[in-house]
Amino acid sequence: MTEAVLGIDVGTSSVKVIAVNRNGEVIQTVSEPLKIIQHQSGFNEQCPNDWFEATQNCIKQLLKTHEMRHIDVKGLSLSGQMHSLVILDHAHQPIRDAILWNDTRSTIQCEQIKKELGEYVLSNPVLEGFTLTKLLWIKDNEPHNWEKIKVFLLPKDYVRFKLTGKINMEYSDASSTLLLNPKEKAWSKEIGGRFGLRDIYPDLVASHDFVGYVDTSIANDLGFNNDVAVFAGGGDNACGALGAGITQVDETLCSIGTSGVILACENSQDAVYKQNIHYFNHAMDQMSYVMGVTLAAGDSLHWLRNKVLSDLSFEQIIDLASQSPLGSRGLLFTPYLSGERTPHGDASIRGSFIGLSMLHNNSDIARSVIEGITFSLYESIKYLRESGKDIRHIVSIGGGAKSDFWLQLQADTFDAKISRLKYEEGPCMGAAILAVYGLGWYNNFEKIIQKFICYEKSFVPHQQYHQLYMKYFEVYEGVYRQTQPLTQRLLKLSEGSK
Template identity: 65%
Template sequence: MKEVVLGIDVGTSAVKVIAVTKYGEVLKSVHAPVKTMNFINGYSEQNPDDWFEGACDCIKQLIHSKELTHYQVTGLSLSGQMHSLVILDDEYKPIRNAILWNDTRSTFQCNLIKKKLGDYVLDNPVLEGFTLTKLLWIKENEPNHWLNTEVFLLPKDYVRFKLTDKLNMEYSDASSTLLLDNQQKCWAKEVGRQFGIDHIYPNLVNSDDFVGYVTEHVAQELGLNNLVAVFAGGGDNACGALGSGVIADNQTLCSIGTSGVVLSCESDKNADYQQNMHYFNHVVTDMSYVMGVTLAAGDSLRWLKNNILPHLNYDQIISKAKSAPLGSNGLLFTPYLSGERTPHGDASIRGSFIGLKTSHNRNDIARSVIEGITFSLYESINYLRHMGKTITSVTSIGGGAQSDFWLQLQADIFNTKIKKLKHEEGPCMGAAMLAALGLGWYEHVADITKHFIKYEYVFEPDSKRHKQYMAYFELYQAVYQQTQSITAQLLKISDVD
């Protein structure tokens, strides 16, 4: 039988699994939704076992599909949402729900870290999303859980553990915890000790390392009839970059999912970025990346659909946005629905429509949301250029890449070529590529990208439209300064967040 690998992505809204051949052909893709629990505003949690059950359901569907009739699975790897915290007891069972990357409860812990170590720790800003802040929140607010914690993991590491019975974490995800020395590639235990963190670190491995086989029990349950090699994988953004061919200096990715990301590869180990840019290890050996994050990118569009335009699907919303003029007839939207990470690092800021008037209609509102999301992402690109990075093209993936209108809008605002992938599977593809590399199907990353990554179209920027957008962008940047104190006071007096 012919061989395939599986790429598993433990996402925020769903677990997705794809089956890929040696030549990069995706035979089938399936997904299973995951429930997020928001018991209190600002809290965001998921049950770790929901991820594993979702992955198992997807694998079963793939194994029994007609597309895989003449194939056998020989390897798999994983990607997953970064920062989200899983704690296990001494029997390696979850002690509580996972606290997700977009959870904002740990502002007090952020301030504690900043007071001791400054605003930046291990090349990264101190923000509520990072894993260290969540560990400290548990230590201070759930002492019984803390005393019973044997090890901490990130989402895809937990799913991999359930598949293999092997506990470890790889460097791309570990670098997003505020506890990894990215340059020395080891746990920065001296940082942890200052906050009472000592023994709970998992072993570290490389992204393409073989970590074990799917256990016999799980293989039987899933219908896998051969030894399936499991490789470590990576954080979703790093895997998304690999799966988009973004693997070398200055190559840049724009990914719009629940959050929005601008990621640019960086080989300079001494790079010094500020403005709440993140600096993490890539899944590609000896490569890092700098990244800016919009917390509520696609989530802002989902909010619009669910609460303002519930009778429309996303394609219809995009069509309405396309019908509005550039600048949305003088309406600006800031996508701060969950706070903002780059460049402001502010968990208390909230979104706003500025310039709303009686003549505005649904078309204007839809376009202003899409323009606002894109302006937020452009802030990262603008800063990277200011810091000397050359960005002449961007590969776009995620929800924002499903619309040619939005891709052209990105090209015009970013003032750069936007590459559209022929087959876009996001982080799943990067995970599958790591499995293919681990199995020895390809020797080098550059070789596999030539076979797996194909582009469908390149959108060229329009200089006239870019200039028009920049007039709105200047006003967009001013909105944060004008509304920051107002929204903070609103949160305080309403006591709802």
């Protein structure tokens, strides 16, 4: 029988499961969509049990496929959306729906942390997305729930707990909470104590650590025919980087999903970054990474499709965009539909079109959205380069990597060679690699990367286009400064009219 592992990604818009054999070949892929609960503007939640139910459904569907008939699943690992808060009571039941990474309700708690500890905590900016701010929001606004908390987890940790009955968190996800000391790889209970956190911390493990087997009753229900080893896994960005072969210093990833990420590997524990650049542990020992985040990257494209061009597919929208000239005939879009992280760290800024006229058509609107997303990501590249990172080659994954047009646009904007993977499974592949390493099929990550990762196509920048994009980018940078005070006034007016 052929042996395989499963890589599971607990995302924001869906759960995805892939089966991968010893040679890094993807045998089968299954996904199931997820719903986001939005009680009001800025509030984004999901039911934790929806993640587990979707995971179960995906595994069952996958194991029933023709391709999996003679496959022996030996192990699995998980990746998941980072920062999102799950709180469990003493019976290990969710106390409330999870507060997601893109939830922006905790501005007051951010200001409280900044007043106490400064703008940066444990090498990271204090932003609404991070887990500590959500815990403090619960403490301030839901004291009845606060008193019930036995332990807090992140999404993939909850799904792993449901599979194994074991509660823990690994370092890459823990480093995104504002509560993990990245140098000591230990919870900073001193920081937690400053804000009244009890001992609600899960035990810490490495991403490749074996944490248990799939519970027997669950394994039987899912259709596994033997013991399946479960390995801790990693945050989606760490796993996305690992699954793209981004494992060495200065190797760089561009990932466009719901959010957008520019990520570069780092092995210095003393590096200092500002401009709302994040600094987290990688899924591999002794390696970290820095990244900038665009909150609504792919989400901006989803908005365009759902609200403006609803009769078109994403592929048709990108094809439409390619029919507009560079610069979208003087139309600029800022992708601040959910606020922005890097470089502004502003939860209340909102998006805009600048330069719209009677001459503009749907092609120009579509291209301006794609260019605006790319300009936002370039801001992170610009700041990382100014901080000393040598960014010349970028591996692109996610929605933006499916289009030659958008990849060339990235190359011309970023002034870097852009490569697309032959097999692009994102964080799922990184999770699968962690299971492969945990099972001991290969004795180091380098050998796995060499076997599993290869490029399909690369795009080199055209300097004349890069120079043109930089002229538009200069205007783009000014849009935030000019619209920020106007947006504040608009938000106050709209809140007053409710």
